[in-house]
Amino acid sequence: MNTVSESIVKDMSLAHNGHLKIDWVKEHMPVLNRIRERFEKEQPFAGLKVAISLHLEAKTAYLAKVVQAGGAEVTITGSNPLSTQDDICAALVEDGIRVFAKYNPDPAEYKEHLIKTLETRPDLIIDDGGDLITILHSERRDLLSQVRGGAEETTTGILRLKALEKEGKLEFPMVAVNDAFCKYLFDNRYGTGQSVWDGINRTTNLVVAGKTVVVAGYGWCGKGVAMRAKGLGAKVIVTEIDPIKAVEAYMDGFEVMPMLEAAKHGDYFVTVTGNRDIISKEHFAVMKDGAILSNAGHFDVEVNKVDLTAMSTSSRIVRKDIEEFVLADGRKVYLLAEGRLVNLAAGDGHPAEIMDMTFALQAVSLAYVNEQYKNIGKQVLNVPFELDQMVAQYKLEALNIGIDKLTDEQKSYLESWVE
Numbered sequence: 243m244n245t246v247s248e249s250i251v252k253d254m255s256l257a258h259n260g261h262l263k264i265d266w267v268k269e270h271m272p273v274l275n276r277i278r279e280r281f282e283k284e285q286p287f288a289g290l291k292v293a294i295s296l297h298l299e300a301k302t303a304y305l306a307k308v309v310q311a312g313g314a315e316v317t318i319t320g321s322n323p324l325s326t327q328d329d330i331c332a333a334l335v336e337d338g339i340r341v342f343a344k345y346n347p348d349p350a351e352y353k354e355h356l357i358k359t360l361e362t363r364p365d366l367i368i369d370d371g372g373d374l375i376t377i378l379h380s381e382r383r384d385l386l387s388q389v390r391g392g393a394e395e396t397t398t399g400i401l402r403l404k405a406l407e408k409e410g411k412l413e414f415p416m417v418a419v420n421d422a423f424c425k426y427l428f429d430n431r432y433g434t435g436q437s438v439w440d441g442i443n444r445t446t447n448l449v450v451a452g453k454t455v456v457v458a459g460y461g462w463c464g465k466g467v468a469m470r471a472k473g474l475g476a477k478v479i480v481t482e483i484d485p486i487k488a489v490e491a492y493m494d495g496f497e498v499m500p501m502l503e504a505a506k507h508g509d510y511f512v513t514v515t516g517n518r519d520i521i522s523k524e525h526f527a528v529m530k531d532g533a534i535l536s537n538a539g540h541f542d543v544e545v546n547k548v549d550l551t552a553m554s555t556s557s558r559i560v561r562k563d564i565e566e567f568v569l570a571d572g573r574k575v576y577l578l579a580e581g582r583l584v585n586l587a588a589g590d591g592h593p594a595e596i597m598d599m600t601f602a603l604q605a606v607s608l609a610y611v612n613e614q615y616k617n618i619g620k621q622v623l624n625v626p627f628e629l630d631q632m633v634a635q636y637k638l639e640a641l642n643i644g645i646d647k648l649t650d651e652q653k654s655y656l657e658s659w660v661e
Contacts, residue, residue: 249341250355252328260333263300264307270594271301272640273602273633274308281312286609288313293364295356295374296395297325297586298343301594303334305368305601309608310339314366319343319359321370321395322540323352324579324587353377360385366608367392369416371540372402379406379413391415391611391618393604397430397461398516398540403622415618417607419600422625424633426462429600433592434585435466438512438538439474441589445563445578446534451475456508458501459515460487463538467512468496479504481520505529512584513537513544522546526553531573536584545581563588602633 268275281287292314296302302318310316317340320326324346331341340362342355356373365388369375372394378386391414394400400420406412419425443450455471456479457464468478468491480491481501488498505511505525509532513520516539526549537544551557554567563579579587591597606629611618638645648656 249331249335250344250358251331251335251341252344254332254335256329257332257336258329260300260303260327260329260331261336263327263330264303264333267300267594267597268304271304271598271601273598273636274304274605276636276640277602277605278308278311281308281605281609285313286612287366290365290612291315291317291362292366292368292608293359293362293374294318294368295321295359296368296370297321297583297591298341299325299327299330299586299591301591301597301601303330305604306334306339307337308601308605309368310337312605312609315362316340317342317359317362317364319355320352321373322583322586323347324582325591357382363388365390366612368395368604368608369393369399370395372396372399375399375406375416376402379411386413389414390615391417393417393419393607393611394622395600395604396420396540397463400622401516407620407622412620412622414620415611415615416622417611417625418622419603419607419625422603422630424599424603424630424637425625429592429596430462431466431469433466433596433600434463434514434538435468435470436596437585437589437592438467438514438536439470441584441586442510442512442534442536442578445561445584445588446576448534450510453477453509454479454507455510455512456481456501456504457496458511458513458520458544459539460484460491461514463514465494467514467538468494471510471512472496476510479507501525502528508533511535511545514539515544516540518543519546520544523549523553526550526569526575529573529575533575534578535575535581536578537581538584540583542581545577547577547581550575550577599633599637602636603629606633 298320306316306318320343326343326345328345334341342358400418453476455476457468458481460480460482471478479497482488492498506528556568560566565577578584
């Protein structure tokens with residue numbers, strides 16, 4: 243397979259720098275390295291084609307190489323126009339992986355890359371946000387027949403999958419990797435918490451301590467963002483629609499209020515809900531001069547850019563990944579990374595040690611679907627608990643941490659209702 247001639251990338255001369263990045267993360271992903279050793283011996287994907295749509299940076303690249311080591315012919319594309327790194331794309335092509343991706347393609351190009359990835363007729367899919375799955379179940383149903391199943395990375399993608407499943411239209415099994423313990427407890431909380439503030443801080447170069455941060459959504463990602471904001475010295479306000487999560491945020495020491503009230507106080511805003519129009523015209527109307535808006539949800543719909551543009555007399559790029567909007571009364575608000583995922587569009591995403599567990603789950607879940615797709619039906623299913631525990635155990639071993647085990651007497655005690 244001539245991946246150079248078949249791929250669409252920006253510049254193959256960037257490959258050397260891409261290899262350096264991939265080599266760096268490989269050194270910090272011991273769980274995935276262990277999975278790779280297994281795959282090299284067992285060849286679970288021998289003779290199969292795998293299509294991947296993920297944020298195309300170094301950690302994702304190494305996952306693609308691990309799947310390739312398991313015998314797969316791998317094709318990969320991005321899952322967000324601003325998170326693709328062109329040097330990583332070039333490096334993957336040199337490593338024999340077909341790539342359809344460039345940094346900041348226009349919407350038509352972005353969709354073309356997704357479709358070209360699917361036109362390789364994959365047997366298995368790894369998706370992020372459900373773009374590949376949506377195209378397969380709508381305009382390109384002609385490419386469905388060969389797909390055995392796959393795995394989904396995000397909350398947003400799982401919402402799409404469950405909607406398909408509910409309507410009886412899901413055509414193959416998909417593993418909800420986002421719902422695994424080793425995903426949401428670590429990736430969503432600690433990964434998002436750190437990487438969001440990495441992206442904001444490197445982009446703005448402004449202080450966080452003493453400022454007021456408004457976090458929209460108190461799921462696992464929101465918990466991480468709020469926790470890290472507090473650690474940086476900010477005052478934190480949480481907005482929520484779920485009364486249970488709102489009480490949890492209150493008990494965690496944060497103020498809780500509706501967005502319309504919070505909008506009056508925030509210096510920084512981070513949306514992380516997976517829904518649309520979280521910040522819109524009524525909120526822009528009461529914001530402080532100089533407010534900084536960012537999004538950490540999958541799609542760029544949480545901050546309503548149409549409303550913001552309509553309310554502005556002018557806009558301009560004032561710094562890389564910062565757009566200034568001047569409102570009619572002279573107030574200025576700033577939108578980071580076009581309202582796309584700030585941790586990836588304006589940063590390098592989650593730390594390698596965090597993605598080590600998530601991508602290990604992706605790899606073993608894909609192998610599980612390949613083994614069991616004839617038996618598990620057309621449904622959204624959880625990562626098998628034994629795989630979740632295996633990844634956690636591999637992580638502990640990599641950290642040289644030991645834990646206790648139950649004795650036979652303890653097991654018997656827990657399993658009996660008679661003392």
